[in-house]
Amino acid sequence: xxxxxxxxxxxxxxxxxxxxxxxxxxxxxxxxxxxxxxxxxxxxxxxxxxxxxxxxxxxxxxxxxxxxxxxxxxxxxxxxxxxxxxxxxxxxxxxxxxxxxxxxxxxxxxxxxxxxxxxxxxxxxxxxxxxxxxxxxxxxxxxxxxxxxxxxxxx
DNA sequence: GCCAACGTTGGC
DNA sequence: GCCAACGTTGGC
Numbered sequence: 151x152x153x154x155x156x157x158x159x160x161x162x163x164x165x166x167x168x169x170x171x172x173x174x175x176x177x178x179x180x181x182x183x184x185x186x187x188x189x190x191x192x193x194x195x196x197x198x199x200x201x202x203x204x205x206x207x208x209x210x211x212x213x214x215x216x217x218x219x220x221x222x223x224x225x226x227x228x229x230x231x232x233x234x235x236x237x238x239x240x241x242x243x244x245x246x247x248x249x250x251x252x253x254x255x256x257x258x259x260x261x262x263x264x265x266x267x268x269x270x271x272x273x274x275x276x277x278x279x280x281x282x283x284x285x286x287x288x289x290x291x292x293x294x295x296x297x298x299x300x301x302x303x304x305x
Numbered sequence: 306g307c308c309a310a311c312g313t314t315g316g317c
Numbered sequence: 318g319c320c321a322a323c324g325t326t327g328g329c
């Protein structure tokens with residue numbers, strides 16, 4: 151079982167949106183970066199746990215935890231001309247982009263802010279902290295996961 | 306809104 | 318395959 155960090159912009163899709171899903175599961179679609187795609191396709195597995203990270207907002211940081219409930223399958227938005235994620239170069243016979251399904255397992259009472267993460271000496275190796283890193287699907291080590299969990303205010 | 310740091314595109 | 322131009326991400 152592996153750990154991950156998925157970024158999302160709360161103004162587009164927030165953890166509150168994830169929490170409100172009556173279907174319980176949510177497709178994590180719209181990933182349009184090859185490195186992130188490769189991780190989703192080749193390494194993210196059923197049962198893996200994911201930190202949900204809010205970016206491009208007043209307080210960037212980790213806001214909760216989700217679980218992977220379905221492994222990679224073609225992202226439908228790439229074939230939908232109405233979607234902001236439409237990719238005219240992707241062939242239905244050979245889909246370029248994939249998505250996984252996730253289910254919320256826990257919402258933190260308080261954001262573990264990027265500011266706090268950057269201030270934690272033991273987390274300096276996180277991809278998130280590395281200057282210029284924009285990767286939206288990131289691996290998190292067991293040690294990093296435990297440290298971040300201990301920093302979270304849990305309900 | 307600014308801008309650094311990336312990633313992608315496309316001409317050559 | 319190189320690399321300039323352009324587009325995007327995301328913190329501040």
